[in-house]
Amino acid sequence: MALxxxxxxxxxSTIRKQMDRLFEDxxxxxxxDWMGLHSMGGMWTPAVEIEExxxxxxxxxxxxxxxxxDLDVExxxxxxxxxxxxxxxxxxxxxxxxxxxxxxxxGEFERxxxxxxxxxxxxxxxxxxxxxxxxxxxxLETEPKKVVKVHLEDS
Numbered sequence: 001m002a003l004x005x006x007x008x009x010x011x012x013s014t015i016r017k018q019m020d021r022l023f024e025d026x027x028x029x030x031x032x033d034w035m036g037l038h039s040m041g042g043m044w045t046p047a048v049e050i051e052e053x054x055x056x057x058x059x060x061x062x063x064x065x066x067x068x069x070d071l072d073v074e075x076x077x078x079x080x081x082x083x084x085x086x087x088x089x090x091x092x093x094x095x096x097x098x099x100x101x102x103x104x105x106x107g108e109f110e111r112x113x114x115x116x117x118x119x120x121x122x123x124x125x126x127x128x129x130x131x132x133x134x135x136x137x138x139x140l141e142t143e144p145k146k147v148v149k150v151h152l153e154d155s
Contacts, residue, residue, distance in 0.1 A: 064131035
């Protein structure tokens, strides 16, 4: 077995090269990934946050530039599915308009959000204002789990 001399500066150089490659990969990604938009398999999906209090979950989804009529929201006991379509504006006077640069996302999207606990689907409240969808999801009340002490007898 041959002994090799430890060269810490060479290892640091290797780490630096790997970090450089990582940043180069990030910079070569499409613009949508840098605009704070979430991308799943090349498809845009809305950003989501979920808050919890004693009685309910509050789910907020950021869906800018889309009308409520173009959204479809389905809620199950354990998940929320948000889907829709961002339609491109049709302008009659600018039929042959060429864009220099566009970061708008057009087309269909879907996002399935698993919920951390079961909810009551019959009493959901919703609001869509300023591009923010807010769903108030009441928690399903369940009995607390009982713990029973088992006494063991010698036979």
